[in-house]
Amino acid sequence: xxxxxxxxxxxxxxxxxxxxxxxxxxxxxxxxxxxxxxxxxxxxxxxxxxxxxxxxxxxxxxxxxxxxxxxxxxxxxxxxxxxxxxxxxxxxxxxxxxxxxxxxxxxxxxxxxxxxxxxxxxxxxxxxxxxxxxxxxxxxxxxxxxxxxxxxxxxxxxxxxx
Amino acid sequence: xxxxxxxxxxxxxxxxxxxxxxxxxxxxxxxxxxxxxxxxxxxxxxxxxxxxxxxxxxxxxxxxxxxxxxxxxxxxxxxxxxxxxxxxxxxxxxxxxxxxxxxxxxxxxxxxxxxxxxxxxxxxxxxxxxxxxxxxxxxxxxxxxxxxxxxxxxxxxxxxxxxxxxxxxxxxxxxxxxxxxxxxxxxxxxxxxxxxxxxxxxxxxxxxxxxxxxxxxxxxxxxxxxxxxxxxxxxxxxxxxxxxxxxxxxxxxxxxxxxxxxxxxxxxxxxxxxxxxxxxxxxxxxxxxxxxxxxxxxxxxxxxxxxxxxxxxxxxxxxxxxxxxxxxxxxxxxxxxxxxxxxxxxxxxxxxxxxxxxxxxxxxxxxxxxxxxxxxxxxxxxxxxxxxxxxxxxxxxxxxxxxxxxxxxxxxxxxxxxxxxxxxxxxxxxxxxxxxxxxxxxxxxxxxxxxxxxxxxxxxxxxxxxxxxxxxxxxxxxxxxxxxxxxxxxxxxxxxxxxxxxxxxxxxxxxxxxxxxxxxxxxxxxxxxxxxxxxxxxxxxxxxxxxxxxxxxxxxxxxxxxxxxxxxxxxxxxxxxxxxxxxxxxxxxxxxxxxxxxxxxxxxxxxxxxxxxxxxx
Numbered sequence: 001x002x003x004x005x006x007x008x009x010x011x012x013x014x015x016x017x018x019x020x021x022x023x024x025x026x027x028x029x030x031x032x033x034x035x036x037x038x039x040x041x042x043x044x045x046x047x048x049x050x051x052x053x054x055x056x057x058x059x060x061x062x063x064x065x066x067x068x069x070x071x072x073x074x075x076x077x078x079x080x081x082x083x084x085x086x087x088x089x090x091x092x093x094x095x096x097x098x099x100x101x102x103x104x105x106x107x108x109x110x111x112x113x114x115x116x117x118x119x120x121x122x123x124x125x126x127x128x129x130x131x132x133x134x135x136x137x138x139x140x141x142x143x144x145x146x147x148x149x150x151x152x153x154x155x156x157x158x159x160x161x162x
Numbered sequence: 163x164x165x166x167x168x169x170x171x172x173x174x175x176x177x178x179x180x181x182x183x184x185x186x187x188x189x190x191x192x193x194x195x196x197x198x199x200x201x202x203x204x205x206x207x208x209x210x211x212x213x214x215x216x217x218x219x220x221x222x223x224x225x226x227x228x229x230x231x232x233x234x235x236x237x238x239x240x241x242x243x244x245x246x247x248x249x250x251x252x253x254x255x256x257x258x259x260x261x262x263x264x265x266x267x268x269x270x271x272x273x274x275x276x277x278x279x280x281x282x283x284x285x286x287x288x289x290x291x292x293x294x295x296x297x298x299x300x301x302x303x304x305x306x307x308x309x310x311x312x313x314x315x316x317x318x319x320x321x322x323x324x325x326x327x328x329x330x331x332x333x334x335x336x337x338x339x340x341x342x343x344x345x346x347x348x349x350x351x352x353x354x355x356x357x358x359x360x361x362x363x364x365x366x367x368x369x370x371x372x373x374x375x376x377x378x379x380x381x382x383x384x385x386x387x388x389x390x391x392x393x394x395x396x397x398x399x400x401x402x403x404x405x406x407x408x409x410x411x412x413x414x415x416x417x418x419x420x421x422x423x424x425x426x427x428x429x430x431x432x433x434x435x436x437x438x439x440x441x442x443x444x445x446x447x448x449x450x451x452x453x454x455x456x457x458x459x460x461x462x463x464x465x466x467x468x469x470x471x472x473x474x475x476x477x478x479x480x481x482x483x484x485x486x487x488x489x490x491x492x493x494x495x496x497x498x499x500x501x502x503x504x505x506x507x508x509x510x511x512x513x514x515x516x517x518x519x520x521x522x523x524x525x526x527x528x529x530x531x532x533x534x535x536x537x538x539x540x541x542x543x544x545x546x547x548x549x550x551x552x553x554x555x556x557x558x559x560x561x562x563x564x565x566x567x568x569x570x571x572x573x574x575x576x577x578x579x580x581x582x583x584x585x586x587x588x589x590x591x592x593x594x595x596x597x598x599x600x601x602x603x604x605x606x607x608x609x610x611x612x613x614x615x616x617x618x619x620x621x622x623x624x625x626x627x628x629x630x631x632x633x634x635x636x637x638x639x640x641x642x643x644x645x646x647x648x649x650x651x652x653x654x655x656x657x658x659x660x661x662x663x664x665x666x667x668x669x670x671x672x673x674x675x676x677x678x679x680x681x682x683x684x685x686x687x688x689x690x691x692x693x694x695x696x697x698x699x700x701x702x703x704x705x706x707x708x709x710x711x712x713x714x715x716x717x718x719x720x721x722x723x724x725x726x727x728x729x730x731x732x733x734x735x736x737x738x739x740x741x742x743x744x745x746x747x748x749x750x751x752x753x754x755x756x757x758x759x760x761x762x763x764x765x766x767x768x769x770x771x772x773x774x775x776x777x778x779x
Contacts (some may be wrong), residue, residue, distance in 0.1 A: 018455040020448035021260075025232035029381070034371030035231050036267065037320075049343060049459045049471060050445040109369055131234075131388055131453035 005139045007081035010042060010056040010117060010124050016134035019044050019052030023126035023135060030125040038109050041117040042126050054135065056126070057083060057104040057117040065096035065105050065116075073114075080119070087113045164375035165227035165678035166190050167269045170203070171292065173285060175359050176217060176277030180292045185271045191680050192767065195226035197254045198652035198694040199272060200243030201701055204252065205771070207274055210704050214247035214351075215333060215358035217278035223265070223324075223364065224273075226654035227678050230266030230372035231380075234387050236673070237451030238263050239654030240324075240341075246350040247335045248510075248565050249585040249610045251702040251711070253350030257324070258449040258656055259342035264322040267368025275359060284312065284325075284363040289370065297362040302328055304503045305340035305363075312365045325363035326353040327505020332555045333357055334563040336510035336588075340502060344457070344473040345449070348507040350587060350609050351565070375679025383676055387662055391454040395661030399456040400446075404476035405435030407591070408484070414623060415727030416593040419484045420539045421513075421520040422582050422717045425593040426725040429489025438474060442491055447473075449656075456658055462492045467546075472498035480591030481512020486519055487539030497549050504553025510565065513588035515548045517566045518558070520580045526573060533557045582715040585610035585707070595718050596729030597622040598632040602742040603640045605712045606756075608698040614657060616644045630732050637746035645691030652694060667691075693766040696750075696758050704774045709756045712743055753779055 024040035032039045042056035059081035066074040066083060073089035074096060076082070083105065090113040096105050097114065105116040117124075119137070127135045136143075153160060163185075170183045193199040200222045212218045222243040228236030240262030246253025265273070268289050275285075282297040300308050305325040313321050323341060330337035330353035337353030338346040347353075374380045390396075398406050411417035412430040419427040431437060438460060448455030462470040472495050482488060482497040497515075501508035521527040522537035529536070533551075535544050551559025561569050566588055570581035582589045587610025594601040603616030613619055618640045622629035627636065649670055650660060663669035667684040674682045682690075702711075714734055722733040747754060751762040757778045763769060 018446060018448035018452075020452045020455060021450050022232060022234075022453065025237070025451060028371075029232065029377065032371070033377065034373055035237075036369070036371045038369050039371075046447075049447070049473070050461075052445075052447065129388075131391070132448075132455070 005141065006079055007059050008119065008122065008137050008139050009059040009081070010119065010127060011136045011138050011143055012054045013134050013136065014051065014053040016132045017044075017052040017054055018132055018134070019046045020131065022129050022131055023054050026125045026129040030120060041115060043103070054126075055102055055104055058102055064099040068095040068099035070095060080122070082118050083116050085114055085116065087111065090114055163187065163190070163678070164373055165231070166195070167266055167271050169270055170272045170274065171270045171287070172274045172276065173292065173294070174277045175275060175279040175283065175294070175361060178294050187680065190227070190271070190678075191682070192690070193694065194649065194652035194674075194690060195271060196224055196239065196241045196256065196652035196654040197243055198648060198690075198697070200224040200241050200254060201252055201694070201697050203272055203274060204243050204245070205697075205701055205704070207276070208245065211706065212245065214245045214250065214355055217276075217359070219245045219355060221275040221352065221355050221359065222272060223275065225262045225266045225271055226652065227674060228653055228655065230263045230368075231374055231677060232384055232451050233655070233673070233677065234384060234391060234451055234453040235449065235656035235659040236653060238449045239656065240265060240347075241651065241654060242339055242347045242352045244352050244355045245705065246352070246587070246609065247333070247354050248351045248567070248587050251585060251705050251707045252608055252698055253352055254609055254651075255338065255347035255349045255352055256651055256654060257339070257341055257345045257347040259345035260450045261322040261324050261341035261345075261366065262654065263450045264366045264368045266372055267370050268366050269368065269370050273364070275361065278358065279360040282360050282362050284365060285361065286316065287364065287366045289368060300362045301331060304328070305505050306343050306502065308363050309343060312363060316365065318367055321365050321367045323363050323365045325505070326356050327503060327553070329504040329506045329553050329563070330354055330357035331362070332563070334506060334552065334555060335565045335568070336507045336514070336563070337505055338507045340505055344502060346502070346507065348509065349612065351507070353505050374677045376676045380676040383673065388453040390662040390664070391659065396454040396658065399658045400454050402435035402439055403456060403458040403474070405438050405458070405474060405479050407476040408434045408480070409436070410623065411591070411593075414596075415723060415725060415729030416596050416623070417484050418480070418589070418591060418593040420487045421485060421516040421580060422589070422593065422715065422721070423520070424725050425596065425723045425729055426727050427484040427489075430484065432489040433479060433483040433491055433494065435476070438479070438491060442474075442495065452656070454658065460495050462495050465492050467492045467496035470496040470499045472502060474498060477591050478508035478512060481509050482515070482545055485512055485516040485591070486545050488542050488545055489540070490542045493542035493545055497545055500546065500549045500553060504549075506553060509590055510588040511549055511552060513582065514552065514562045514566055514569065515545050517569070517580055517582065518548060518562055521573065521577050524580065526575045526577050526580070527558070531558055579716050579720075582717055583611055584713060584715065585711050587611045589715060592619045593723065593729070594714070595723050595734060596732035597629050598734065598742075599627045599629065599636055599640060601714060601718075601734055602632065602637060602746050603644070605714055605739065605743065606746055608702050611715070615647060616640050617647060617657075617660075618643060630729070632738060632742055634745055637742070637749045640746065641749055644695050645688060648691045648694040648698075649687060689766070693768065696762065696766055696768060697771075699752075699756070699758060700763075700768065700771050700774045703757060703778070709743065709754075712756060714739060
């Protein structure tokens with residue numbers, strides 16, 4: 001695999017997402033052995049009646065959550081890009097939460113330290129379980145590739161049909 | 163306990179006192195949850211013969227043993243049970259979405275709402291903390307506005323709210339309770355019971371874990387159900403949705419049209435599921451934990467009702483469409499949106515408008531009564547106006563808000579003959595004049611006119627039975643589905659998922675045991691379904707209902723289907739109905755008057771309710 005495809009994250013296609021929250025349930029079970037969306041590393045957002053979208057860590061380059069931590073409790077793995085939390089160092093101050101534009105890093109309701117998607121070591125359960133196949137475990141480059149292909153397909157719809 | 167939270171919350175709205183009680187394991191297993199547990203709790207917490215709007219009529223809210231788990235469709239249900247202001251028997255309505263799961267996570271299997279608050283309030287359940295909050299500022303608001311305001315003022319956007327609208331506040335007898343903006347506990351007028359308690363809304367935030375007894379096997383089973391949900395059993399709900407029924411019913415001559423005047427609608431194409439999906443559906447949503455998703459969100463793209471948005475199912479579509487002789491989808495979507503706004507059951511609302519139109523066509527109502535509205539069948543604008551009048555209880559709407567049965571009594575002049583209802587509850591979109599297996603299910607349904615208590619229409623429509631002639635022994639088929647549906651509504655799994663339990667009670671018993679850890683066999687669960695069916699019957703008998711209430715609408719029994727269609731000429735005579743009821747009661751082990759015998763009551767472990775049938779058997 002070329003190195004640009006190292007950082008795989010959980011992407012969501014909002015056109016396919018129906019907001020059912022199966023991802024939340026399976027995530028909380030996988031990580032905490034209980035059904036509880038509050039303990040899920042991926043969260044659904046429904047706006048009005050027609051917009052649904054799940055959100056998980058996007059594995060930012062130079063993740064702002066890591067930069068914001070005053071206690072060096074967060075580290076970003078160089079290869080996979082996942083954010084690792086040192087639970088002994090974290091005191092739940094929440095600066096990382098403020099720094100994250102996506103609400104993807106959260107305070108654990110019991111442990112009172114932050115927690116974030118770790119992609120289940122490259123085999124995310126939410127992607128496996130999504131009934132609508134709205135979740136994709138992929139890289140940003142592939143997301144762009146898919147968008148390009150779909151845009152060109154639309155443009156040349158007539159030609160491709162014949 | 164696994165699956166269950168093991169707790170019941172009791173809230174006295176008169177005194178403001180709240181307390182929790184344990185849910186005992188044997189009670190849980192015997193009544194499952196949902197409507198089964200709800201009916202039992204209602205019986206145990208009320209006196210016979212109370213007025214539905216009296217503070218003494220408790221409103222019961224329940225979840226099921228699967229609520230709050232990943233169980234597809236089972237994870238998200240809740241039910242309301244109380245004495246219905248429409249039928250004066252037991253009323254129940256379920257809803258899905260996200261509210262039920264949240265209530266389970268807050269740690270409750272049931273909430274018993276007693277008494278009546280002096281002023282408008284809402285209930286705020288924040289895990290173990292339960293508060294009664296002032297709702298003066300919410301009075302008059304729609305359920306959707308109420309939901310938004312409560313989330314904003316309590317400062318948490320994941321709070322789930324079940325609320326009544328202005329109609330519930332005004333004791334409109336068809337008022338419903340709406341959660342998650344578009345999901346309604348719709349039927350039997352329980353929103354009005356909530357309104358009679360001055361209870362505007364129930365807001366819940368639950369943060370506790372929900373655990374099942376055998377998680378690995380449970381997840382394995384859920385995975386199997388996910389696969390099945392992608393298959394043929396649910397394809398209708400995932401594609402066209404229930405509005406697919408329009409053209410099917412039309413071709414079979416069982417699409418009630420113009421208040422059961424016709425059984426075929428000339429405008430069916432324009433209100434079909436096909437047309438709806440092609441032109442209006444913009445998104446299909448799912449409830450919490452569902453693997454099939456069915457919620458067809460439709461938006462009006464142009465015209466006078468541009469921008470109106472509603473979740474559209476067959477029943478409301480039928481009620482405002484064919485039943486009112488209306489062939490305009492924009493009117494139907496707008497009317498459903500208004501029902502959500504005022505908080506009325508869209509099925510009953512559409513029925514009532516159709517009834518009023520029928521009265522107008524027969525000269526029973528005139529422009530003087532309607533406030534100048536030309537209430538002819540097919541007048542879409544008139545439909546919209548009348549729905550608003552019902553929601554606000556304005557003008558004629560004040561009478562119509564009583565439901566067709568009471569409205570007909572008030573209007574008089576023979577309007578009773580045009581009032582299409584059973585036990586006071588308005589009909590649903592099946593012309594049972596030519597669906598005779600369904601007809602017996604409708605007649606005996608404990609909550610009044612309803613297809614969802616028995617599902618027997620499916621046998622008629624699929625051609626598994628002779629739908630024009632009822633023979634001895636047919637009731638057995640109805641009873642089997644009734645008992646299964648009691649379990650479906652008590653576990654609370656969604657009716658749309660019924661086809662994925664390939665082995666029926668076997669699958670559901672396994673589901674129950676894996677979640678709760680309580681051993682349950684298929685036979686035990688079938689028995690439980692029978693127990694719950696009898697329980698509901700006993701509740702109705704306690705409230706004074708009897709064989710005479712197992713009736714069919716007058717139109718169904720006097721007017722043969724007039725259209726040139728396969729069902730032409732079909733209707734149901736009194737003699738036929740009596741034959742059906744005798745057959746049904748006999749197979750139930752009930753007396754000729756439809757009363758469960760002492761023997762039957764004992765057999766089902768309901769001995770403590772024997773007092774209800776004293777002197778009747």
